[in-house]
Amino acid sequence: MPIINNKELFPTDYNDRILIEALKKTPQDIIYEIRESGLKGRGGAGFPTGTKWNLASAAVAEKKFVVCNADEGEPGTFKDRVLLTDYLPMVIDGITLGGRAIGAQKGYIYLRGEYRYMLGRLENYIAQMISENRLGNNILGTGFDFTIEIRLGAGAYICGEESALIESMEGHRGEARNRPPFPVNRGYFCYPTIVNNVETFASVAVIISKGADWFKSFGTSKSPGKKLLSVSGDCRKPGVYEVPFGINVKELLKLVDARKTKAVQIGGASGYCLPRSQFDRTISFEDASTGGSVIIFNQTRDMLSVLKNFQEFFVEESCGQCTPCRVGNKKLLDGVEKIEQGECSISYIRELMDLGRSMQMASKCGLGQSAPNSFISIVTHFENEIFSSR
């Protein structure tokens, strides 16, 4: 399943000879180009990639590492799978350029356990790259050494969080680390490490070949470029779409031919649920931000069961180390079940909303901080529906 619509950012005819040109650039030039492009992390958090790379590049250490986060675990996203399947050369080149930029000799792809079926293909491709000297020692005569190894996750959602991912790579339980220090200073085995999303690396390859200005011609000033969206749910044309940032929800729904839409979940389980009244909001870091997941619900859907599904997900997928996330999510789920049974007072729901806000503020990592988003947005926008139907 390739990307459905126009393919400017991720062309099917990607010219993999750009690598040799790109590797002739100095690390500073690569970082400069990425900073100029305004590329922000495509995994969801939206941290400026150039800034991250610059920090890692400035860190002094005997070794550095590049990690490609292919632990695509957010419910409703499947765009990294498409990139790894049909656009692999761009991803690998992006990782290699990341290594060049920060001065790393080793890259890792942290592949989610459910994508194990890709392992053989990925390894074959890397082997082929090595045999063509596009990876390995003295790549294409540029004097740059770089190899890529694949690490398999075991299916934990938390391992998509960069520091938990690193813990997992080190052989420990997947649990988020305390920050600072950030991975750019102390990452994999305490060496400076950049962790970026698959789509970020793929974007890097295109930016380096076509230039920052070209990239910035898409999107908004705060969210330059284009984004892959994994669209699923109640629509006629689900799939992966390449859209410029700034597209509003209504336009997107038209594109995917969704009808009688009641709500759109932007950003997966950890994202926000938008009701009809907010369909003019735009997909961008400054407005409705998403790592790629867009789930559409039409008028036949029961929002309480949608919420329950998300909440069950977090109760199971919290890593369990910090109190607000481990226990808080269970209390939210208990609340949802109470509503289901018609046993929940409005005042208790207010209490839980308050708890949700504390979870957003006090949880240790991004997972816990974003876990109550669904609860808060669905209860806020669909309170009448949730309560009147019981």
Add this chain to the structure above:
Amino acid sequence: MMEYSKKNGDRAPVASKPLKVAPHGLESDIGSKVEVEINGKAYKVPIGMTILDACKKQNIHIPTLCYHEDLCLAGVCRICVVEVEGMRSLQAACTYPITNRMKIKTSSEQVRKARRHVIDLLLSEHYGECYSCHRNGNCELQKLSKEYGVDSYRFGHVIERRHNVDHSSYSVVRDMDKCVLCKRCVRTCIDLQEVGVLESTNRGYDTTITTFNDLPLAEVICINCGQCINRCPTAALRANDPSHFIWEAIDNPKKHVVCQTAPSPRAAIGEEFGLAPGHSMTKQLNTALRMIGFDRVFDTNFAADLTIMEEGTELLLRLKRSLVNGDKSVHLPQFTSCSPGWVKYIEHFYPEYLDYLSSCKSPQQMFGSLLKTFYAEEHNIDPAEIVTVAIMPCSAKKFECNRPEMTASGFKDVDFGLTTRELAQMIREAGLRLPELPPSNFDDPFGEASGAGLIFGATGGVMEAALRTAYELVTGRTVPFENLNIEACRGMEGIKQASVLLTGLKPEWAFLEGVNLKFMIAHGTANAKKVMEMLKAGELADFHFIEIMGCPGGCIGGGGQPIPTSGEIRKLRAKAIYEEDAGLPIRKSHENPNVNYIYEKFLTDGPCGHKSHKLLHTHYVKRGKYIV
């Protein structure tokens, strides 16, 4: 990459390691000062210091739960969150380093709400009621609830047990229904002690702390040190309390109940009665024990003196065999064997080196076997009716007295090991207020002991006591240190080493002439591990004697001592012990008249003779890392 972690010897994941960072990784900036604003007031704070430490210095209170000053950082309970201006979310004060000019609020509305939520969430999962809890009155969760005015269970409360209590271990009882998942025990075990018995398992709401394969504690490689108990904020971990059986024995007129008290409980038990750390309660305790109903109150230090005689002789014999006879099978350096935590550690982790361990029993066990033999004979008491109770700072002593090999008297040599905390409970139950009791002396014949036996309680004490005796034995002169205080043996450094040159020896010890007696002292099994790795690498070939204590600080930091514990508290307890030693008339084990008496009357073939081998020495079990 594995070399990296091996090289550093790290076993705890980085997720719970303290990492000091400066902005943009400029390590050179760490330590230089920066102005920060805390609650509207400006302070100069070193870069790299955590918000919690900075606030502590300024006397600004921030509540904590998972934080413990002995342990690496976790940042998981989230009770210490504070507001940092410019940050989207609240930050854990215990882990967040000061890296620039920050504005911090430690008690804003948002902060108070979040903390209250954290407490409410923990309580919603916490089983049981405070008044039926072992830690009632000394529970950190209870304290927090009070601090934040908890008046209801906002998110419910657990009223039925969800886990079984693990009573399998002689030493440590685990009650996971009380666990708040602060992971202090995990960090204690893997990072402080480098044993690694406990770890989190499962994920999310199902997360629990457990052992390998969820096995009972008695069936895993737990060394019974009890350090996890000392750091548990609730009653999820506690010692296996035998006081019920002791009361039963005391209340039974047929039983002759005798107790021995180790120096460390005496130096710490005052803390259980509200005294500041560092007040020795030796003589008040004697009174209390008699009032509770013990028939005789003896001093473990007597047996410590005996240990010095036995262990010192053993060392000299090993040296003689090695130096005079050229016997290559002699194992040197000799390791001490007083600490049952350390003994079980070496049995599990370095079973191939058990021959280096002294064959001497610990003072507790030596005392036990003498009580049921020599003492019983001399006083014409049926040993079957004697109940021996050892009051110890230690949870591992409970396991030790239950070892099958500890029955040299024909009976269980020591019937019960009772911790400082459990004894304090018995004293309270008897209606006594310890600090106000009149002082009284120990009972004879084991009443008088030397200061050398006393200092066994602190790390380095055994070594100091052994040197005081051994040096004098071979030279006929006292150790060349002012007031017998061998400072090289003292202090809280993880591994200490020093040497004494032996010259001008008595003729019978001439073979030691010119030998530079090298010794090493380590406390806490993490340091023991380092020493054992040195031994493995052949770096200790010229060492003669090594003292190892299983617990940080030695016995004064034992797993049966009053809670809380900290570096400062352990220092104060050690100080109390050294002060008591300095004030005693007899300060060398070989000058203890009771020790000499027992060698004249009972152990007539002398130290390491046939009889003492039967009663005072033991053997060890090659356990390995599998269950034996």
